[in-house]
Amino acid sequence: MKMYTAVLVILLLMIVLSDVFFYYHLKRKESKPIFLILHIVPAIIFAGIFIYIKFGLESSHNFRIIAWVMWIYFFFLMIYISKLIHIIFYFLNYLFRRIKHHDDIYFNIIRLVLTVSVVATMLISAYVTPRNFDVTHVKIEIPGLPPAFENYKIVQLSDIHLGSWNRKYSKIQKVVQLVNEQNPDIIVFTGDMVNNFAAETTGWTPYFLELDAKYGKYAILGNHDYGDYADWNSKAERRNNRNQIKQAIRDFDFKLLLNEHLTLHKGKDSLVLVGVENWGKSEEYRYSDLKKATKGTDPKSIKILLSHDPNQFDAEIAGKKDIVLTLSGHTHAGQMAVRFGDRVFSPASLVFKYWSGLYKVSDQYIYVNRGIGYIGLPMFIGVRPEITVIELSAAK
Numbered sequence: 001m002k003m004y005t006a007v008l009v010i011l012l013l014m015i016v017l018s019d020v021f022f023y024y025h026l027k028r029k030e031s032k033p034i035f036l037i038l039h040i041v042p043a044i045i046f047a048g049i050f051i052y053i054k055f056g057l058e059s060s061h062n063f064r065i066i067a068w069v070m071w072i073y074f075f076f077l078m079i080y081i082s083k084l085i086h087i088i089f090y091f092l093n094y095l096f097r098r099i100k101h102h103d104d105i106y107f108n109i110i111r112l113v114l115t116v117s118v119v120a121t122m123l124i125s126a127y128v129t130p131r132n133f134d135v136t137h138v139k140i141e142i143p144g145l146p147p148a149f150e151n152y153k154i155v156q157l158s159d160i161h162l163g164s165w166n167r168k169y170s171k172i173q174k175v176v177q178l179v180n181e182q183n184p185d186i187i188v189f190t191g192d193m194v195n196n197f198a199a200e201t202t203g204w205t206p207y208f209l210e211l212d213a214k215y216g217k218y219a220i221l222g223n224h225d226y227g228d229y230a231d232w233n234s235k236a237e238r239r240n241n242r243n244q245i246k247q248a249i250r251d252f253d254f255k256l257l258l259n260e261h262l263t264l265h266k267g268k269d270s271l272v273l274v275g276v277e278n279w280g281k282s283e284e285y286r287y288s289d290l291k292k293a294t295k296g297t298d299p300k301s302i303k304i305l306l307s308h309d310p311n312q313f314d315a316e317i318a319g320k321k322d323i324v325l326t327l328s329g330h331t332h333a334g335q336m337a338v339r340f341g342d343r344v345f346s347p348a349s350l351v352f353k354y355w356s357g358l359y360k361v362s363d364q365y366i367y368v369n370r371g372i373g374y375i376g377l378p379m380f381i382g383v384r385p386e387i388t389v390i391e392l393s394a395a396k
Contacts, residue, residue, distance in 0.1 A: 002229060003054045011050050011076070018083040019043040046076055058231045063163035063200045070164060070378045077377075078122045082115045089114075125379035131171065133372060134384040135178055138358055140365055141395040142324050144302065146269030149392055154304075155184035155213070156388040158329030159192040159222065159371025163200035164378065169207060175372055175387065176210045182389050186264065187213040189254055190329040190369060191222025191278065191308030196230045198244030201252075208252035215264065219254035220275040221246070221287070222308040222330060224375070228285055257306060259289040261297055272303045274323070279312035290316050297322075310354040313366050326366040327390075331355045333370040337382035346383070356383070 019040065026036055049072055057065070089111035096104050157179070165171050179187065194200040211217060225245050232238040249256050257275020264271045274294055277287035288307070297303065303323045307313070310328040317323055333356040334348035348355040358367050370386040 002058055003050070005054070008050055008054045012047060014080045014084070015043050015047055018080055018087065021087050022083065042079075046072075061197055061199075061230060063195060063197045064166060066195060067164055067166040070374075070376065074122070074126055074377055074379060078119055081118055085111060085114050085118065121381065122379065125381045129380040129384055130374060130378065131174065132384055133175060133178055134370075134386045135182070135389060136357075136386055137389045137391070138367065139391045139393055140325060140358070140367075141393050142302065143363065143395040145392055145394040146266075146271065146302070147394070148267035148269035149271060150394060152266065152392040153182065153185045154327075154390040154392070155179050155182050155187045156190060156327050156367070156369050156390060157187065157372060158190040158308075158369040158386075159332060159373050159375075160189075161192055161195050161224065161371075161373035161375050162204060163195035163197065164374050167203055169203060172204070172207045176207060178387055180210070180212050182387075184213045184389070185266070186215050186273075187211055187217040188273075188306055188327060189217070189219035189249075190306050190327050191220050192224045192329065192371070192373070192375075193219075193222070193249055193252075194245055195224050195375060196227050196241075198241050198248060201245065201248035205248075205251050208254075211253070215266070217252075217254045218262075218273060218275065218306065219249050219252075219256050220306045220308060221249075221256075221258070221277050223278045223280060223285065225249075226278065226285070226287070257293075259287075259293040261293055261303075270301075272297050272301045273306070274303050275306040276312075279307060279309040279315070281311065288312065288316075310352055310366060310368050313354060313361070317366075318361055318364065321363055324364060325390075326364070327369070328354070328366060329369045329371050331368055331370070332374065333368075333383045335374055335377065335380050335383065339382065344382075 022039060023036060026039060053069060057069070060066075089107050093103060093107040096107065157175070225242070227238050227241045227245070232241070246256055255262070257273070259275070259277050261272055261274040264273050276290055276293050278285070279288040280286040294303070299322055301322060305317065305323045305326045307317070307326055307328050309330045313326055313328070317326055331348045331352050334346040337344050337346040346355060354366050354368050356368050356370055358365060367388060367390065369388050370383055372385040372387065374380065
């Protein structure tokens with residue numbers, strides 16, 4: 001797991017600013033030395049861990065350590081956001097006292113309510129919401145849809161990130177149940193089965209084999225499925241890890257589409273399903289080849305495209321009207337969103353034009369699935385992990 005230098009600086013500043021304040025606060029109250037020492041110990045531990053993550057973790061291939069690191073980030077933020085709330089209201093009360101010459105009890109009440117709210121929200125977002133899957137139903141009208149595909153049901157899964165689940169296999173049983181209840185014609189997976197390593201896939205095969213679809217299960221790779229976020233001793237080692245991830249997805253009973261297409265048949269009618277490898281903004285990590293994937297297809301045929309990164313839509317897909325529907329993931333909806341009336345804001349919207357849900361661009365559609373797993377922080381705030389049920393219908 002890589003850490004940007006700016007992130008390390010911010011985390012260390014949070015530690016220094018918070019704990020220096022509390023150290024001198026305790027010292028002014030003439031607290032016993034043992035309390036001063038006990039107060040500093042967690043700060044030293046957190047700082048040491050963050051420095052290790054920055055300079056030592058990139059070479060680690062132990063996916064369990066990365067899963068634990070996510071929880072370390074989580075508990076750090078829960079503790080230090082609470083500390084920062086205390087400091088802010090301490091100084092607000094100080095300013096009020098300088099102006100009005102007396103304290104105001106409401107500062108303490110607000111501080112306490114905010115702190116409890118933050119802690120409660122974070123605990124719910126980590127221990128309740130990730131297990132509370134949202135089954136989203138979407139009906140998409142497609143001009144010229146072949147009659148046999150009327151009410152054709154596609155269940156989309158995305159961004160599972162098995163390493164983050166730390167081999168807690170029971171978590172996926174609810175996903176399997178919910179998917180199978182939809183009675184899908186096909187199941188598609190739009191990338192990021194793992195965080196980095198093939199070892200993350202061990203033990204999951206029996207659960208994925210329980211996923212049931214009438215006409216097959218199909219998958220593509222996401223940016224994390226290439227192992228590009230880890231350091232490797234050689235290109236051969238990286239390639240071997242990548243090949244094992246591909247084989248694991250196949251062992252899960254998915255047909256893996258690597259810049260290729262196939263024909264979906266129902267009765268006498270057909271659609272074309274296209275799957276591209278990860279697009280990626282950087283040329284170095286761009287594996288997608290849309291031209292190769294659609295080579296040999298009828299330009300007039302109706303196509304459904306699996307593309308992990310929704311940024312590819314404007315770059316390469318928009319205007320290709322034979323690709324009527326693009327299914328993407330990648331954004332996780334930022335694992336965080338805030339609703340203001342009818343408007344929803346997410347940090348993901350600052351990076352992605354299409355970051356969650358269904359978008360229509362001219363006569364084309366793109367659906368961005370929020371994913372069922374997490375990365376970075378083990379939590380969802382304001383959004384839930386998602387299973388999408390897409391039903392096709394002929395445009396009236």
